[in-house]
Amino acid sequence: MSPAGSSRWSPTTEQLMILEELYRSGIRTPSASQIQQITTHLSFYGRIEGKNVFYWFQNHKARDRQKLRRKLTKQLQLQQQQQQQQFQLHHHCQQLNQDHITNHFVGSFGYSTARSTTHDFSFFNSPSLIFQGGAANTPEQALSCKWNVQNPQSNLVENKEMAFCNYGWTLVDVDNQASSCCTTRPLKTLDLFPLTTTRINEDCTATPPK
Amino acid sequence: MSPAGSSRWSPTTEQLMILEELYRSGIRTPSASQIQQITTHLSFYGRIEGKNVFYWFQNHKARDRQKLRRKLTKQLQLQQQQQQQQFQLHHHCQQLNQDHITNHFVGSFGYSTARSTTHDFSFFNSPSLIFQGGAANTPEQALSCKWNVQNPQSNLVENKEMAFCNYGWTLVDVDNQASSCCTTRPLKTLDLFPLTTTRINEDCTATPPK
DNA sequence: GCAAATTAATGATTTATTCAAG
DNA sequence: CTTGAATAAATCATTAATTTGC
Numbered sequence A, B: 001m002s003p004a005g006s007s008r009w010s011p012t013t014e015q016l017m018i019l020e021e022l023y024r025s026g027i028r029t030p031s032a033s034q035i036q037q038i039t040t041h042l043s044f045y046g047r048i049e050g051k052n053v054f055y056w057f058q059n060h061k062a063r064d065r066q067k068l069r070r071k072l073t074k075q076l077q078l079q080q081q082q083q084q085q086q087f088q089l090h091h092h093c094q095q096l097n098q099d100h101i102t103n104h105f106v107g108s109f110g111y112s113t114a115r116s117t118t119h120d121f122s123f124f125n126s127p128s129l130i131f132q133g134g135a136a137n138t139p140e141q142a143l144s145c146k147w148n149v150q151n152p153q154s155n156l157v158e159n160k161e162m163a164f165c166n167y168g169w170t171l172v173d174v175d176n177q178a179s180s181c182c183t184t185r186p187l188k189t190l191d192l193f194p195l196t197t198t199r200i201n202e203d204c205t206a207t208p209p210k
Numbered sequence C: 001g002c003a004a005a006t007t008a009a010t011g012a013t014t015t016a017t018t019c020a021a022g
Numbered sequence D: 001c002t003t004g005a006a007t008a009a010a011t012c013a014t015t016a017a018t019t020t021g022c
Helices: A013-024 A032-045 A050-090 A091-097 A141-143 A174-181 B015-024 B032-043 B049-091 B091-097 B139-144 B175-182
Strands: A107-111 A118-120 A130-131 A146-150 A157-161 B104-110 B120-122 B129-131 B147-150 B157-159
Touching: A013 A050, A013 A091, A032 A050, B015 B032, B015 B049, B032 B049
Parallel strands: none
Antiparallel strands: A107 A118, A130 A146, A146 A157, B104 B120, B129 B147, B147 B157
16 A cells, blocks of 8 residues: 555554544644644654645544534434424424415404503405415514405405504504405404314325425 | 513413414414414413514524524533543643744655655754744645744844745755754654653643633 | 512514525 | 515513522
């Protein structure tokens, strides 16, 4: 091995052992003088140059980090898988992971007034009620509740919106809008985890959206 | 608890339990409609607004991540500490962690030629030999070995450098420069772990530089 | 036991970062 | 390259827990 004309250095066993011991001892980025000392010492065991030592520490450090990173991400994935498993046990919650799974919708809005009251309303608007998709990113969005009402016959889409002031949380004209576009019903609390017959089978195994 | 005029929402036990179950079930960033459903359901157990639900998920997700991160960094530190302990066992390596601990310096430079020979030299230049500090970041730096020689009498500082071509590793005029500024000595391999008498006591317990 | 004082949790807000569309 | 939406991170502020002296 390692013939005289070999293009690249390959450390002898002794050299490698010493390098590893130095690495274990805490040396990561040896200074020029340290490299010189190490090189001198290791040249006793075979041909070696300073750049070999330099590169060795550089590579060893990098690959150590890489190894560690991979280990940690693997652990993380494991933990998430465990969460997945818990998820299987709680599959009855899953319906809430998907929008538009039911045409029933009951909203409850609180708005700040001097007396801090709560206004509840509910409506049933199937099947033309189309919520604007995506996650809620601001409390305004969480409470503003914009939606469209599409008339199946006329194909007309009405834009509906409950307007809240920015960071003010003042509910504007809710009763009017709500009653004008929605078939109001007596207040009724929906089951938190409604199950539709078309989904009850697959829900137990489906993976949640990322 | 949680009086009517309270400035911020504090969840009831039931509300919290349900929120946590939903979280466990995989919900992280509920959409506006999901928030409405959840809010409606939870309002049965006490005053609550959509923004409370929104914030709850945001905070819970963030603090979950935070907890995980801290756990991982703690593990990492532990691993590094274990390396430290190994270091204690190998404290005889420690000298190499500190530059300028000894005024003896033995350099070994390899340079690539057609015949790939190795050129060794050593010098003793105390106490005016001043190495440029810091770690070596490039192989050039590792091998170029710039230094200053300060004459205590004249206070003149000579800049010395062993020039290597970029990535070419061709040693330029070493013998001349080296012999002109260094007291050459017969080649001698230093002990890898030289101990100076002024340090031999503290070395066993000193902590290595971070 | 209990109430003031301190600490830890956590709800709410703001700021920074990322990423994709134009 | 700029802009805007979405997300994550950092921070502020209040409440719940806890400690402490009596």
